[in-house]
């Protein structure tokens with residue numbers, strides 16, 4: 001069953017215009033519509049699978065690639081790039097928090113690879129992961145208990161120096177409730193790092209409905225540097241800095257070209273990714289994926 005949102009998740013406005021129809025290339029082959037709010041221009045997948053139904057759109061042998069013969073190569077490249085980008089992520093959190101080590105919550109920690117690097121560098125790590133197989137892998141890797149649901153945990157309020165969401169916010173059904181909960185868990189001087197695709201990027205405009213980071217229906221929301229601040233402002237969270245996620249561009253470009261042409265071409269995919277990053281360098285808000293470094297607006301913090 002698909003659920004139909006009647007109000008914009010950001011501004012509550014009730015009139016939307018069709019923006020794009022995209023196909024789910026990785027699992028269902030079905031088409032989904034993305035709409036744009038007429039008031040704030042926020043883009044979101046509508047109608048969308050409900051929280052109960054979305055699970056089946058994550059379950060496929062083809063999640064990384066359609067072709068079994070190519071799946072291995074693409075998965076290997078993905079793993080290599082991921083390793084380099086994990087190191088870059090650790091550097092980001094250390095630099096932005098100005099802490100060599102501290103307490104970190106990775107919301108949507110997947111198989112725990114990022115938290116592993118943090119753990120190796122003496123960070124006190126906590127993970128939340130709803131997907132069972134990934135969660136078990138993370139528990140094996142980190143030797144800690146990983147929580148399934150943030151609303152059923154006994155985490156202490158104001159206890160984290162850093163909270164990260166690496167390509168996770170766009171997947172969350174209970175958007176406002178989750179952001180509110182995360183804000184409660186963050187220390188007043190802590191930082192929130194949110195990485196999401198940017199559908200206002202030159203890349204998204206180039207590939208249109210083939211842009212792999214639309215990833216419908218798993219991506220429920222399609223943020224831009226203009227709309228994410230509107231959502232966060234509701235929760236007294238401000239964006240202090242916009243940063244590039246250049247490694248992501250290569251993978252997204254490679255997949256986008258594959259969706260458009262039906263062929264996997266590593267060389268073209270590499271040059272597409274390079275071009276994407278060069279375009280974006282001219283405008284820091286134009287990257288295919290953006291990392292937002294956020295903090296709480298202490299003036300608006302509820303008094304205790």
Ligand SMILES: [Zn+2]
Nearest residue numbers: 008011037040
């Ligand atoms: Zn709106």
